[in-house]
Amino acid sequence: MKEDMQIHSSFEHLSTHMQNVENLGDLSSLPDAFDAIRPLGLEDFGAILWAMPDQKFPKLSEALPTMATEDVQNLWTGASGFRLLEQSLSFVRACAASYASAQNRGLAGQKILDFGCGYGRFLRLFSYFSDEVYGVDPWDKSIEQCQAAGFGDRVKLSEAVPEDLPFDGPFEFIFAFSVFTHLSESSTHACLNALRAVAADDALFMLTLRPIEFWDVAMAGHTHLNSDPKKMKQCIKDHRENGFAYYCTDQVTSPNYGDTSISMEWLANNLSGWEVVSVDRSLKDPYQRYVMLRAI
Ligand SMILES: C[S@@+](CC[C@H](N)C(=O)[O-])C[C@H]1O[C@@H](n2cnc3c(N)ncnc32)[C@H](O)[C@@H]1O
Structure with a gap:
């Protein structure tokens, strides 16, 4: 430990x-x-x-589930140990507070979906509220990690560009942390639609988005990306002009998974069956903007 x-x-x-x-x-x-x-x-x-x-x-x-190794924590989520726990708890508390204020009830006992669950850090934390916490992820290694830790059939493999999801729902609360910060535009549309199909009417969905400033930080060499100024400047331009910027370093093996920034305007104009409820952010993890949606 x-x-x-x-x-x-x-x-x-x-x-x-x-x-x-x-x-x-x-x-x-x-x-x-x-x-x-x-x-x-x-x-x-x-x-x-x-x-x-x-x-x-x-x-x-x-x-209890075995925690992922320090290497997996760092490689998959950019931090480990206590710092990762603090960052993760900021998101969990923001979800719980927004859910309570928007729904006039707490998360306790609700059916919850972790979309893009990775090694399951949030499957663990949201289990504080409910025994009905499920996860999907299109990467087989994520599912292997979660199952090896003890989450069994609470986690299932999904598609990168899904038509539907491997759980029927209906889910009362869905969250996707650091997932829509990585998806291509076609995957983003497909995921929003597939999630709406498993959301209860009036359910809430908290996702995170990257702000435009992410590309400046990447250009300065402070992210996992190769700080290619020309490409980063193109992403800033795409974000300003279209509200959506996507940079994929591996078009051949994972064309739908790279790095993405999305403006609130793009999101609002491209939602179908969802509406924006509120936004939030934690200064402990400043490049993840929290956006709460409601299923309508
Ligand atoms: C940066 S990790 C975040 C993992 C987890 N949400 C967390 O915060 O610990 C991004 C995750 O999204 C998953 N992912 C990639 N494409 C996805 C898609 N189309 N649908 C759902 N998850 C996806 C990846 O496999 C990966 O596990």
């Missing part, structure tokens, strides 16, 4: 609770295990999951 996570789990209220669960808890299923740590509150719930497995707590470690 990384040192920052160890410091976090060394709090007495955490270790005492976890020890009580070890001694008394019935952890025969994943929902039982989640239920055993929910009383600690969202952020400690996340801290425990980030630190799994922990040899001090063998029953919990057996029952």
Whole structure:
């Protein structure tokens, strides 16, 4: 376990609770295990999951999903450990607050879909609210990671340009973190439509978009992209003129997955069956703009 996570789990209220669960808890299923740590509150719930497995707590470690390795966290999501947990929790809290204010009820017990679930960092955190959290992703390695961690048939493989999705729904809440920040225009349309088909009427959908400033940061060499000024300037132009900029370094093997910025105007003009409810952002992860949509 990384040192920052160890410091976090060394709090007495955490270790005492976890020890009580070890001694008394019935952890025969994943929902039982989640239920055993929910009383600690969202952020400690996340801290425990980030630190799994922990040899001090063998029953919990057996029952709860194993966290992705530090390498996978860094490579797939650009950060790891405590910093990643803080960034991720900002999104979860924003979703919970916007959902409650727009729907006059909380996320508790709702049927939730993580669209583009990757290795499942948000499958873990949204399990604080509900046992009905499902994930899809078109990359087989994502599904392998989630299933190896213990999410079983809660996760399924989808298509990059989907006509439909492998779960029927209806979902009350859908989220897609750092997914529409990567899709081609045709994949973006297909995904928005496929998601509408599995959303309950009046459901909410939180997605993240990159602002135009992403290309300046990329040009300065601060992202995973090769800082080719000509291409980055073209993306800025595309974003200004069309509201949609897409840069794909591998047109041959993954033509629908690159880097994307989308303006709010483009989104509003291209939605069908969705309307924009609100926007938000966390300064802990400033190049992900949160946009909440409602199924209409
Ligand atoms: C940057 S990762 C983010 C993963 C996860 N949402 C997170 O924040 O930890 C982008 C994910 O989107 C997935 N993805 C790519 N194309 C997609 C599509 N058309 N539909 C859904 N997911 C897609 C990728 O396979 C990858 O797992």
